[in-house]
Amino acid sequence: MQLRDLVRVSLFAALVAALGLFPRLDLPLAGGVPITLQTLGVMLAGLFLGARLGFTAVALFLFVVLLGAPLLAGGRGGLGLLFSPSAGYLIGYPVGAFVTGWVLQRTNGTGVFLRALLACLIGGVIVIHAMGIAGLAWKTGMSLQAALLADLVFVPGDLLKAVASAYLASLMPNQTVAAPRSSS
Amino acid sequence: MIAPHVAQQTWLHRIGAGTKLLTLAVVSILLGWTAQWLALLIACVIILGVYIVTIPAAGTRLKLYRPLLPLLVGIGLLQIYASGWEIALATLLRLVAMMALADLVTATTPMLDMMDALQPLFRLLRPLGLDERRLSLAVALMLRFIPVIMSEWGKREEAWRARTGRRPPLRLVAPFLSDVLRLADHASEALTARGFDMARSDRVDRGTR
Numbered sequence: 001m002q003l004r005d006l007v008r009v010s011l012f013a014a015l016v017a018a019l020g021l022f023p024r025l026d027l028p029l030a031g032g033v034p035i036t037l038q039t040l041g042v043m044l045a046g047l048f049l050g051a052r053l054g055f056t057a058v059a060l061f062l063f064v065v066l067l068g069a070p071l072l073a074g075g076r077g078g079l080g081l082l083f084s085p086s087a088g089y090l091i092g093y094p095v096g097a098f099v100t101g102w103v104l105q106r107t108n109g110t111g112v113f114l115r116a117l118l119a120c121l122i123g124g125v126i127v128i129h130a131m132g133i134a135g136l137a138w139k140t141g142m143s144l145q146a147a148l149l150a151d152l153v154f155v156p157g158d159l160l161k162a163v164a165s166a167y168l169a170s171l172m173p174n175q176t177v178a179a180p181r182s183s184s
Numbered sequence: 185m186i187a188p189h190v191a192q193q194t195w196l197h198r199i200g201a202g203t204k205l206l207t208l209a210v211v212s213i214l215l216g217w218t219a220q221w222l223a224l225l226i227a228c229v230i231i232l233g234v235y236i237v238t239i240p241a242a243g244t245r246l247k248l249y250r251p252l253l254p255l256l257v258g259i260g261l262l263q264i265y266a267s268g269w270e271i272a273l274a275t276l277l278r279l280v281a282m283m284a285l286a287d288l289v290t291a292t293t294p295m296l297d298m299m300d301a302l303q304p305l306f307r308l309l310r311p312l313g314l315d316e317r318r319l320s321l322a323v324a325l326m327l328r329f330i331p332v333i334m335s336e337w338g339k340r341e342e343a344w345r346a347r348t349g350r351r352p353p354l355r356l357v358a359p360f361l362s363d364v365l366r367l368a369d370h371a372s373e374a375l376t377a378r379g380f381d382m383a384r385s386d387r388v389d390r391g392t393r
Contacts, residue, residue, distance in 0.1 A: 001318070003382050007372040010322045011364060014329030021334065048361070060322055067298050068189055068290040069327070076248055078290030079205075083212065083282035085255055136259075140275045146262045150255070164354055171358035 005053055012049055012057035013064070016041030016093075020073035036073035039158055042093045043124035043165040046100025047116055047177055055098035062093060088135015092128040099123030104177075112177060113170035120162035129155065189294055194238050196292035201301035204289045211285055215278050221270055224277035231284050239291055249283065256280075318382070325371070333364060 001009075019037040041061075046054040061071070070077040072090075081090055100123030107115045129151055136147040169177045196204070215227060236242045256276060263272035293301075299320070306316050340360060344352040 001313075001382070003375060003380065004369060004372045006318060006322055006382070007325060007368045007375070008365065010325035011329050011333075011368040013322070013326040014333055015364070017326070017330050018333040018337070021330070044361070048365070060326060064323055064326060067295050068293070069295070070248075071330075076251075079208065079286035080283040080290065081286075083279065083286050084252060085259060085279060086252075139279065140259045140263065141267070141271065142259065142262055143266060146266055150258050150262060167354065168358050168361065171355060172362065 001053075001056075005049075008049060009053055009057040009060060012041070012045040012054070013061040016045065016058060016061045017064075017069075017071040020071055037161070038073050039093070039096070039124060039128065040161045040165055042097050042128070043100050043120045043162060044168065046097040046102075046123055047104055047119065047165060047169045048172075049097075049101065050105055051098045051101035054101040055094045058094040058097040062090060065090075083139070085136055085139045086132065087139060089128055089132035091135065092131030095131060096123045096128040099127045111170065112172075113166050116169035116177065117162060117166035120165045121159075124162050124165065125155070125158045129158070190239060190291045192240055194292055196238055196288065199292075201293045201297040204293060205298075205301055208286055208289050212282055215281060219271065219274050221274040221277060224274050224281065228277045228281040228284075231281050231288070235284050235288050238288065245287070245291070329368075332367070336360070336364060336367075 016038055019041040042058050045057045048054070049057055065071050065077045066079055066081060068078045072081065081087060100119045103119035103122050104115055107118065132154075133144060133147045133151050136142060136150060137144050140147075142150070211227075215224065218224065239245060256279065259279075260272050260276050263275055303316070306314060306319065337360060340356060341352050344350075344356060
C-alpha cells in the first residue's frame with residue numbers, strides 16, 4: 001500500500017466516524033426511525049476508494065470503534081457492540097464497502113449515477129442488511145424470517161442513502177469515482 | 185463526547201487487558217451455551233452489580249444504550265410470539281449481560297493497553313499484509329482527521345446559511361469531498377517531505393524486532 005492510499009483510507013475512516021457525530025445533512029428521515037448517516041460513509045468509501053481500500057477504511061473505523069472510541073452514532077463504542085443484536089450490521093460495514101467498490105469497478109457503460117446506485121444497492125444495502133439479519137437471528141435465536149421483519153424498518157433509510165451516495169458520486173469529476181486507483 | 189474509557193482508577197483497571205479479553209471470550213461462550221433463563225438472570229444480576237459498583241456514573245453510561253431499547257423490545261415480542269416467554273427472556277438477559285460485561289472491559293482498559301494486548305493477533309495477521317506501524321499511523325491519522333472534517337464542514341455549513349438562510353443541500357457535499365481528498369493527498373506529501381518512508385519504516389521495523 002502506498003502512503004497516499006493509507007492517508008486516504010484514514011480520511012474515509014474519519015469520514016464514517018464524523019458522519020456518526022455530525023448528522024446534520026439534509027436527508028429526509030423515514031417515520032421517526034433513527035437513521036444514522038454512517039452507512040452513507042460506508043457506501044462513499046466503497047465508491048471513492050474502490051473495493052480493497054474501501055474495505056480497509058471501514059475496517060479501520062470498526063477497529064477503532066471496537067477498541068473503545070465512541071464513534072458509532074449515538075456515542076457508542078467498545079467491545080459491547082460485538083454482543084449487541086446489531087453486531088451483524090457492523091461486521092457487514094466493511095464487507096458492504098468492499099462489494100460497493102467491487103461492483104462499481106466492474107460495471108461500465110451507462111452513467112456514473114446508475115452504476116454507483118447499483119453498487120450501493122448491492123453493497124451498501126443488500127450485503128449489509130443480509131449480514132445484519134444473519135447477526136440478528138444468530139444473536140437472538142430468532143428465525144431468519146422474524147429477523148427480516150425486524151430489519152425492514154431500516155431499509156427505507158438505507159435506500160435513501162444509496163441514492164444520496166450515487167448522486168454525490170455522479171457530481172464528482174470522472175477520475176475520482178469511476179476509476180478508483182487500483183493499487184497493491 | 186463521552187469517553188468510553190473511564191479515567192478514574194478502579195480495581196478492574198489493574199487487571200491486564202489480555203486477562204479481561206480472555207474472560208470476556210470465555211463468559212460469552214458460557215452464556216451462549218445455556219438457554220436457562222434463571223442461570224442467565226443470575227449472570228446478568230452479577231455483571232450489572234459489578235458494573236454499577238465499579239463504574240462511576242454508571243447510569244449516564246448506560247443511557248447511551250437507550251437507542252437499542254426499541255430493538256430489544258421488538259426482539260422480545262417476536263421471540264415470545266415465536267418461541268415462548270422463556271426463550272425470549274433468556275435471549276434478552278444474555279444480550280444485556282454480554283453487552284454490560286464487554287462495556288465493563290472497554291471502560292476499564294485504556295485504548296493503548298487494548299492495542300498492546302492485541303499484538304499477538306497483529307503478528308498472526310502479518311502475512312495478510314497487516315503491519316502494526318502502518319496500523320498505528322492510520323489510527324492516529326484517522327483520529328486527527330475527524331475534527332478536521334467536522335470543522336471544515338462546519339465552515340461550509342455556516343457560509344451556506346449566511347448566504348441563503350437555509351440548511352445546506354446534499355450537493356454541497358460533493359465539492360467538500362473533493363477538497364478533503366485533496367487535503368489527504370497534501371497530508372501524505374507532507375509526511376513524505378518530512379522523511380516518512382513506508383518502505384524504509386518496514387525494514388527498520390523488522391530489523392529491530
